[in-house]
Amino acid sequence: MKGTTLGERWWRRLAIAPGIPLPQRRLFLLPTRFGLGWALLLLLLLLFGINYQNTLAYVLAFWLFGLGAVALLRTWHNLLGVTPTLRLPREVFAGGEARLGVVLAGGRPRTALELHAGDASARIDLPEGQGEAILALPAPVRGEQRLPLLRLETRWPLGLVRTLAWLESDERMLVYPRPLDDDEPQHRHAGEGLEATDFTGLRRAQPGDSPARLAWKQWSRTGVLAAKAFSLPPRQQLWLDYDACRGDSERRLSLLCARVLAHHRAGDRYGLRLPGVTLPQGEGPHQRRQALAALARFSPSGERGGGR
C-alpha cells in the first residue's frame, strides 16, 4: 500500500463504495493515447478528402468520427451499472501477497473490465454478467490496513477512451505478522509429528474419510462401510509468551506467529500472553484465528491494538 499522493487523495473524493451499481455521475471518461491518435487520423483523412475532392474519403472520415462518438457511449455503457463487491483475503501474512477478490456483477455481458490497485492489475470478461477478478496486492507490514483505492476501468470496444470509476472500501484487511521459525531447538515443533495411532474401534464411515482408514474387511463381510477410529495421544498444553521471546517486538511477534501455526498444526492446546492481552488456552481454527488476530493487532506500546 503506497503512501497517499495528492492525486490519490483527490481521486478518493470521487470514489464510491463497493456494493452498489456504479452510478452515472461517478463514471469518468478520458481519452487514451490511441484516442488522440484517432482524432489526428480523422483530421488527416478529412484533409485528404478535401484536397483530393474525394467523396469516399469524406465518407470514411465521417464514419470514423461516428465510430469514435459511438465508442464513447459504448465504453461508458460497458461500465455503467456494474456492481463490484469485495471478497477480502482469508489470511494474509506480512511479506506475502493479499489476494483480494473483486466480484463483479454486470447484469448483462461486459467485456474487458480492468481492475487496478497500485501496481497490481487484473482483467476480466463477464460473458454471463458475473465474474470474479483476483488482485494480488502486496502486504509488507502486519496490522489492520485500509484497502487500497481500486480503479475499475474499461477501454472496450475500440480503445479510444477509457471509462473509469474509483472504488474505496471502509473495510480493513488484517495482515498477520510474518511467521519466523525459531532457531532454538527446544521450542521447535513441540507437538508436531503426533498422529492419532491407537486403534479404539469402528465407527460409521462418513464422506471424507481417508480410504486408508476405511475398514474394507468389515465391508466385505457385512456390507456396511465403517471407518477405523483412532485416539489421539495426549497433547501438550502450553502458553506462548511474549516475554519469553527474544528480539525486538516485531521479531517476537513473528516468532509467536510461527509457533501458533506450528501448534495448531500439531493440534496442541495453547494460550497466548502478550503485554496487556491474554488469550486463554484453547484449540482449533477459532483459537488459531484469535491468536493470529491478537498478534496482528498488538501494538508494542502496551495498549491493545484494537478489535476485541
Place this chain on the structure above:
Amino acid sequence: MKRRMTGRVGGEAVLADGQALSGVMLRQLFLGQCLVLALHLSWMPAWLAAIAALVAGYRYLQLRRRLGRAGVLLRLAGVGALTGGLWLHYGTLGQMEAIIGLLLGVYLLKLLETHSRRDGRVVVAIGLVATSVAFLHDQGIPMAAGGLVVLAWLVHSLVWLSGGDSRRAWRESAWLLMLSAPLMLMLFAVFPRLGPLWNLPQADRASTGLTDEIAPGDIAQLSRSDARAFRARFDGLEPAPAERYWRVYTLSDFDGERWRRTTPEHLAATLGRPLDAFVAEGRRSTWLDEAPRFEVELLLEPDSRPWRPSLGAPLTTDEPQRFLADGTLEGTSPLASRSLLRMGSTGLAPANPDPAGSAWHALLPAEGNPRTRELAERLWRESGGEPRAFLAAIMARFGEAPFRYTLSPPRLTSADRVDEFLFESRAGYCTHYASAMTVLSRGAGLPARVVAGFLGGERHPDGHFTLRDYDAHAWVEVWLDGAWQRIDPTAAIAPERIEQGALAVADGREAFLADAPFSPLRLREVGWVNRLRLDWERMEYRWQRGVIGYQREARNALMTRVTARLYALWDWLVGLAPGRGWLGGVLGLLMAASGTAGFAALLRLAWRHHREARDEALRIHRLQHWLARRGLGPRPGESPSAHLRRVADEVAEAGPSLRDCAHHLERLRYASLGREERRERTRQLSRRVAEVRRRLRRLPRRQGGSARRQGGSAGADGVAS
C-alpha cells in the same frame, strides 16, 4: 505486474502473458492487410502481394519458434527492398503511384514488428489511411463495397484487440457500424464542402479515348475498346441521333500524313499573337453570344488530359473552363477523379471565325498527294467555283462504288496516303474520309479542318447517354458563308453509322471490340444479359452522379431545402402561437418542447408501472435498490424477503410495511394462488411498497461508505468481523 486472465482464453487477442499478440490476432491483422491490398491491386504493382506473403511467412515461422524477432537489419532491408522495387518500377519516387506504393509497403512491413496491442492498433490505423488512399483510384460501387468490407474488418480487429473473443467482437462491430452510420450520413450531408486547400501530387491517369493527333488508322484502334469515355444527361431538349456530334478537338495542322491539333499556346507562338486571342477562361464563351440550345450534365471519366466534350460549340459552364477560339473546351486541369460538368451548347459547328485566319485553315504541305490536288482542282472547276456544289461533288464521289466503309481497311504505306486511299484502296472509315475531304477542300482553297470527337452514344432507358471509345468519330468543318459548317463524309458512305451508331456497321466487325473479349456489350443480343448490363450501368450512373457528385452545389441545394423546411416550420409555429410574433414563436417552441418531454416522461412512467405491475420481483428489486441508496442495501447472498425483514428490524417506522412486503412477495412467488388472489396480493404489495417509500423518504441518501457498514462481505467475515 501480475495479471490473471479470468475470461475465456480461446480466441483471445493476446497470449497468456497479457502482452504479446496471439497467432489468431496476427492472422486477423494479416487478412486485413490482404483486404486493403486487394482494393489497390488493380492499379498497383502485383509484387506488393509477394511482400505481404513474405512478411506473413516470416511471422508464421517466428510464431512456430523457429526464428527470433525481426531485427533492425531485417526491417531496414525490407524497407530498402521496397524503395528499390518502387524506384525500378516507376523510375521515380515522387510520383503519386510510387508514394501510394511506399505507404502500402510500409503498411505490409509493419507486421514484422507488430507484437503488442499498441502495434496492432497502429497497423489498423495505417490500414484505414491506405483504404482512404484506395479511393483515389476509383470511387465506383465495387470500390465502395470493398471499402465497407475493409472498414468492417478493421473495426472488428480493433474491437478484438480491446478484449473479448472474436464472436463478441463481430457483434460489437456490427453495432458500432450501424449506430455510427446515421451520424456519418448526417455529417456527410451538412459538412461544408471546401475547395482543395493546397496542391498535392495527383495520380497519373492513363489517357483513354481520343488523342490530339490522328493519322488515318488511329480511330479504328478506339473501336476495339469498350472503355467508357463519358456520360451525359440532357435537361430539356435531347438531340436527334444525327445531331449527336460531340466535339473534342479540331485538327488543323496537316503534314501530309497526320493531322495534328495546335494548342492555343502553340498557335500564339507560331503566329506571334497574344495567347488571349485564342483562349479565354471563364464560365461563358467570349467567342459566341447566343442562347444555348442544349443543356447537358456530363459525368467525365478521369483522364490525364484536360479535354472536355461539348455538343456543338460550348457556350456556358458551371465551373470556370478554358474556352478555345475553335469552339472547343478544355478544363483548367486534368481530372484525377470522375467529376460532373454542366454545360450549355449550340449543337452546331461554331459560327465565329477562327482567329488563326482562313489562310491557316487552307494550308497544305508544299508537296505530296499530287493526284488529290489535281482531283480537287478538277472538281472545283467542274462545280464552277461554287463551294456547295464542290462539296456535294466530293460527297457524291464518296457515295459511289467502289468506296466502302470498313473498320479493318488495308494499311496505307506510301508517303502520299491520301492519294493511296482515294485512288487505290478506296476502303476506310471516318478518319480516312474526313482526312481526304479536308485535303480536297484545302486543295481547292476552301478553309477546312478535321474535328475529332464522338458520335452517337448509347441511350439508356432512364435517359442518360453513355459514350464509349468505339463511339469516337472524325468529321469535317468547312468555312462557308461566314460560319463553320459541319460536313460528315461518313454519312455519304455509311449512313447507318450516323443513325444507329458504331455497332450498326457491318463491315470489318472482327475489329470491333477486338480488345475487349469479355465485354458485356458483345452479348447485347441476349435480352436478359443486356437488361442486366443496362440496370447495372444505370445504378452505377446514379451512384456516380448522386454520391460522388455530391460536391458543393448539390450540398448547398440540399441545405437550402432543409433550411427552407425549418423556416416553414418556424412560420407555422409562429402562426400557431397566440402572440403572433417572434416571442410567440419562442413560446410556442418551448410549449411544444415541454409538451413532448412531458408526454415522453408520462410514457416512460406508464411503461414502468406496467412492467412493475406484471412482475413483483422487479418491483421488489427496485425497492431494494432504493433502500441500498439509503444505506440499507442487501448483503451478498441475502434473499429479497430476508433483506426486507432485516431492514424491518432496523427501521421501526417502516417495519410492518416491510414485513408485509416480504410476506406478499413470498406468497406471490411460491404459493399457488388463484387469479383473484394474485391480483389482490399484487395490489397490496404495490401499496405496501409505496408506504415504505413514504415512511423512509426522510432517510438521508448516502453514498456507499456507510452502506458498507450495514452490508459487509460474507467472504470477509472470517477475518474482519
